[in-house]
Amino acid sequence: MTHLIQLHEFDGGIHPPENKHQSTGRAIRTAPLPDELVLPLHQHIGAPSRPVVSAGDSVLKGQVIAEPHGFVSAPLHAPTSGVVAAIEDRQVPHASGMSELCIVITPDGKDEWQPHQSLCAELGVDDCDDISAADLVRRIRECGIAGMGGAGFPTSVKLSVGDNRIDTLILNGAECEPYITADDMLMRERARDIVRGAQILLQITAAERCLIGVEDNKPEAIAALEDALLALHEEHHIDVVTIPTKYPSGGEKQLIQILTGREVPSGGIPAHIGIVCQNVGTAAAIADAVDIGRPLISRITTVTGDAVSDKGNWDVLLGTPVSHLLAVSGYQPQKRERVIMGGPMMGFALPTTALPVVKTTNCLLAPTEKELPTNKPSMACIRCGLCAQACPAELLPQQLYWFSKAEEFDKAEQHNIFDCIECGACSYVCPSEIPLVQYYRFAKGAIREEQAAQEKAEQARERFEARIARQEREQAEKEAKRKARAAAAEAAQKAKKAAPAAATDAPAKTAATSSPELEKLQKQLDGAQAALTKTKEKLEAAKADPAMAEKVPVFEAALTKTQDKIKTLAKDIAAAKKAAKAAPAAADDKGDPNSPERLKKKWEMAQGRLDTAIKRLEQAEAEGSDKVEALRDGLEKQKVRVEEARQAWEAATIGQPAANAAAQGTPEPANDDLKRKILAQKDRVDKARERLSMAQAEGLDTVEALTTALSKQQDKLKQLEQQADAAGEV
Amino acid sequence: MSSILIAVIVLAALALLFGALLGFAAVRFKVDGNPIVDQINDLLPQTQCGQCGYPGCKPYAEAIADGDKINKCPPGGESTIDALADLLGVEPEPLDAEHGAEKAVPTVAYIREDECIGCTKCIQACPVDAILGAAKQMHTVITDECTGCDLCVEPCPVDCIDMIPVATDRSNWYWEAPTAGVELIATDRRPATAGGHA
Numbered sequence: 001m002t003h004l005i006q007l008h009e010f011d012g013g014i015h016p017p018e019n020k021h022q023s024t025g026r027a028i029r030t031a032p033l034p035d036e037l038v039l040p041l042h043q044h045i046g047a048p049s050r051p052v053v054s055a056g057d058s059v060l061k062g063q064v065i066a067e068p069h070g071f072v073s074a075p076l077h078a079p080t081s082g083v084v085a086a087i088e089d090r091q092v093p094h095a096s097g098m099s100e101l102c103i104v105i106t107p108d109g110k111d112e113w114q115p116h117q118s119l120c121a122e123l124g125v126d127d128c129d130d131i132s133a134a135d136l137v138r139r140i141r142e143c144g145i146a147g148m149g150g151a152g153f154p155t156s157v158k159l160s161v162g163d164n165r166i167d168t169l170i171l172n173g174a175e176c177e178p179y180i181t182a183d184d185m186l187m188r189e190r191a192r193d194i195v196r197g198a199q200i201l202l203q204i205t206a207a208e209r210c211l212i213g214v215e216d217n218k219p220e221a222i223a224a225l226e227d228a229l230l231a232l233h234e235e236h237h238i239d240v241v242t243i244p245t246k247y248p249s250g251g252e253k254q255l256i257q258i259l260t261g262r263e264v265p266s267g268g269i270p271a272h273i274g275i276v277c278q279n280v281g282t283a284a285a286i287a288d289a290v291d292i293g294r295p296l297i298s299r300i301t302t303v304t305g306d307a308v309s310d311k312g313n314w315d316v317l318l319g320t321p322v323s324h325l326l327a328v329s330g331y332q333p334q335k336r337e338r339v340i341m342g343g344p345m346m347g348f349a350l351p352t353t354a355l356p357v358v359k360t361t362n363c364l365l366a367p368t369e370k371e372l373p374t375n376k377p378s379m380a381c382i383r384c385g386l387c388a389q390a391c392p393a394e395l396l397p398q399q400l401y402w403f404s405k406a407e408e409f410d411k412a413e414q415h416n417i418f419d420c421i422e423c424g425a426c427s428y429v430c431p432s433e434i435p436l437v438q439y440y441r442f443a444k445g446a447i448r449e450e451q452a453a454q455e456k457a458e459q460a461r462e463r464f465e466a467r468i469a470r471q472e473r474e475q476a477e478k479e480a481k482r483k484a485r486a487a488a489a490e491a492a493q494k495a496k497k498a499a500p501a502a503a504t505d506a507p508a509k510t511a512a513t514s515s516p517e518l519e520k521l522q523k524q525l526d527g528a529q530a531a532l533t534k535t536k537e538k539l540e541a542a543k544a545d546p547a548m549a550e551k552v553p554v555f556e557a558a559l560t561k562t563q564d565k566i567k568t569l570a571k572d573i574a575a576a577k578k579a580a581k582a583a584p585a586a587a588d589d590k591g592d593p594n595s596p597e598r599l600k601k602k603w604e605m606a607q608g609r610l611d612t613a614i615k616r617l618e619q620a621e622a623e624g625s626d627k628v629e630a631l632r633d634g635l636e637k638q639k640v641r642v643e644e645a646r647q648a649w650e651a652a653t654i655g656q657p658a659a660n661a662a663a664q665g666t667p668e669p670a671n672d673d674l675k676r677k678i679l680a681q682k683d684r685v686d687k688a689r690e691r692l693s694m695a696q697a698e699g700l701d702t703v704e705a706l707t708t709a710l711s712k713q714q715d716k717l718k719q720l721e722q723q724a725d726a727a728g729e730v
Numbered sequence: 731m732s733s734i735l736i737a738v739i740v741l742a743a744l745a746l747l748f749g750a751l752l753g754f755a756a757v758r759f760k761v762d763g764n765p766i767v768d769q770i771n772d773l774l775p776q777t778q779c780g781q782c783g784y785p786g787c788k789p790y791a792e793a794i795a796d797g798d799k800i801n802k803c804p805p806g807g808e809s810t811i812d813a814l815a816d817l818l819g820v821e822p823e824p825l826d827a828e829h830g831a832e833k834a835v836p837t838v839a840y841i842r843e844d845e846c847i848g849c850t851k852c853i854q855a856c857p858v859d860a861i862l863g864a865a866k867q868m869h870t871v872i873t874d875e876c877t878g879c880d881l882c883v884e885p886c887p888v889d890c891i892d893m894i895p896v897a898t899d900r901s902n903w904y905w906e907a908p909t910a911g912v913e914l915i916a917t918d919r920r921p922a923t924a925g926g927h928a
Contacts, residue, residue: 042900096903378908405907435908445904452902457776460877463858464778464786 005211005241008261010254012392013246014425016178016345018217023181023304026312028189032328037079037105037319038356039065040092044146045153046072051103057084060114062295065103068141074154075144078105079297079317081112093322093341093355095348102356105319116293128290133204136290143289144296144359149183149250149279150342152360155286158278159204161271166205170259170270171198173214173221173280174243174250177343180363182300183280185313187214187221190284191228197283198238200290205276209237211259212280215245247345248423252277254392266419281362301357303329305340307366316357322364323353331366336374340365344372345424379432387426387436393419397426401436404443409450412443420444473540480536483563491571498575518573525569532562603645610638639690643683651676674724681717688713766818767795773813777805778857779879781829786857794818801825805879807832837893838876839883843868845890852882852891 141156309330863869
């Protein structure tokens with residue numbers, strides 16, 4: 001079904017020699033397997049992927065070897081089966097010539113696939129048209145597809161158009177740059193896959209129509225696509241549109257303008273005007289990904305230029321070294337070796353041929369000096385204005401040149417330097433041979449760097465201010481705490497003075513009423529403290545917000561008021577507590593402070609402390625903490641205290657009957673004394689025994705000494721007992 | 731006579747009216763603080779290094795607004811001095827060497843972690859809270875937040891902090907400015923202009 005499409009034109013553009021026929025003479029050949037595949041983790045725009053294999057792992061063809069990191073990222077797959085030789089920094093094909101992390105795979109030659117299946121089979125649906133857009137996009141992401149026209153933007157991200165309604169899908173088969181024929185050959189040989197990819201993309205974007213734009217210098221490709229559309233035998237809205245040959249009609253914005261007449265706004269993306277544009281190579285890769293489950297592990301690359309004898313297109317595994325591809329194409333190194341990745345207009349010269357082919361490598365151009373002379377020294381700008389006529393983005397290249405050269409970046413920005421697509425048309429027409437695009441690239445980079453620095457400065461300012469605010473707050477808190485402590489101390493002092501009077505006044509009454517009163521006061525204090533913190537917060541907020549500045553004194557006044565209240569309350573509470581304490585003491589005064597009950601309590605309390613100390617020691621020992629020694633010391637002391645308390649109690653209990661007996665008129669002071677001594681001695685024996693057993697358990701060398709000590713103590717005890725017996729008999 | 735009286739009354743009434751209006755506007759649209767301070771502060775590099783002699787960029791901005799010299803900021807260097815001169819309408823002056831020299835490349839602090847004793851001195855010195863750590867625990871610098879102010883280097887008792895140049899990677903690399911073609915002879919070449927990277 002062919003619709004009549006009204007074509008539009010974009011301003012500017014040039015007609016450089018096409019030089020395409022050299023590489024279209026032969027069908028696409030599969031490049032032989034190299035000895036080593038080098039896969040950079042950063043082959044797409046966005047964040048580099050993260051390796052999920054390690055050196056020495058065996059991988060199968062199509063296996064994920066790196067996972068995407070973040071939304072704008074893409075995974076990486078093993079292009080063939082083999083062993084991961086290394087994950088290391090290698091020089092990557094980038095204009096900077098930098099080294100980045102790469103996964104190096106040594107192929108085992110078996111080319112063994114990991115199991116893969118179509119998305120229909122995976123989801124278990126009968127009709128592939130039923131698959132949801134989300135599932136399709138997920139599959140595209142999992143297969144690591146990134147724009148194959150040259151930019152390498154992750155396709156799944158490009159297809160996530162958000163709320164923008166898409167009406168037109170455009171497949172870019174213009175391939176306007178001289179020398180490159182990868183898309184041309186792909187369209188000729190795999191037109192069906194491209195059409196299938198178009199159908200899938202229509203399903204995802206829900207666009208009404210699809211336009212495949214192809215320049216009129218590729219009649220074979222157009223015919224192949226038309227045939228593929230005819231072979232569909234079903235209703236479709238896909239049209240192949242022949243557009244006039246002009247550089248750079250393959251630019252995304254330019255192609256959209258040619259096909260629809262719509263212009264992508266400055267700083268916008270095509271989705272904003274209801275259009276999604278994909279490269280034909282990307283469409284074919286999507287068809288493979290959805291219908292076979294084949295991830296992006298190879299691509300078609302043109303190898304051309306007079307320095308190679310066997311020009312043509314290769315289906316080449318990602319990671320294949322450029323030198324390998326050149327070698328199989330019959331490359332004769334020139335005096336000044338120059339291999340360009342990409343085309344002559346937008347490509348960049350490789351620093352070495354040891355670099356790998358990546359997802360965006362559509363062409364390797366190895367020209368001779370005669371074919372493509374190196375840049376001559378640039379001359380002064382003569383203000384001829386040819387560049388402005390050639391610019392497809394309707395910019396003023398001459399002005400941008402002056403601004404970039406003088407580093408007047410703000411002016412360059414005002415002249416929309418970021419709308420420059422770096423197509424090189426201006427440099428091509430420049431009679432003074434000024435490397436204009438390089439100036440723009442420099443200016444863009446410098447502006448981006450400046451913006452990043454600005455952003456960072458802003459962040460640093462915020463952090464600095466936050467830090468100052470925090471320090472002030474901490475200072476204020478410290479001050480408040482100090483004041484509160486001082487107030488409490490003052491209150492305690494006053495309460496001390498007030499307490500005796502209160503106690504003598506009405507001890508019983510205070511004792512009866514103190515606790516509810518205390519509770520009430522405590523509640524009031526809590527409330528006041530809550531109010532204080534709230535007021536403080538408000539004050540902080542008011543201080544931070546200039547609009548509330550007038551309220552600051554109000555809040556401050558409230559703050560001091562609340563603080564005063566707290567102070568008085570604290571005083572009251574202290575007084576009440578003192579009174580409460582004094583009351584039971586007064587009530588208890590009648591009793592003997594050394595009564596057996598009290599002593600027993602003391603002993604029990606000491607025993608409780610001992611238990612906790614033992615527990616702590618055990619815990620510390622279990623944890624191997626360095627506190628063990630200190631805890632052991634503490635334990636010993638506590639044991640002594642417990643013993644003392646017990647002795648005191650026992651003495652008291654024994655003393656009491658004795659006292660009773662004394663009251664009855666039978667005093668036995670000597671006997672009593674002896675008994676006490678015996679008890680004390682018994683304790684000593686017990687202690688000695690305990691120590692001995694501990695020493696034995698720990699295997700200390702003090703065992704012997706302790707044994708003698710124990711026997712001595714036991715002897716003493718026997719003596720005392722004998723004495724007691726003797727006294728009793730008397 | 732009455733016409734003169736009317737004129738006087740009318741003028742007096744108008745004067746009162748406009749006076750009230752101006753008074754109201756002065757209260758209602760009062761600008762807090764000095765707006766020029768914020769403008770100056772925006773131009774300063776926010777490293778908070780204190781090399782100007784003030785405890786941070788904002789205090790220096792306030793000082794400039796009060797008439798201090800504009801050439802005391804080594805991290806900002808010439809470009810900041812030019813921008814400040816532009817804003818304030820004064821003559822740009824060369825950087826005051828007393829406060830230090832402009833760094834050739836931006837740097838970030840790096841703590842050699844196995845040498846760190848966990849004294850927290852650098853944490854207290856960092857003006858932007860870019861150092862993470864606790865007492866007797868190893869410290870480390872959050873490089874994304876580090877302004878390269880050097881303030882942490884001095885307090886370190888074991889000298890385990892290095893200032894290392896910010897590494898260039900693909901995210902911050904960009905094309906060098908083309909050299910003018912006529913300078914093909916090596917001795918004619920000028921040193922690379924600012925901003926270019928290898």
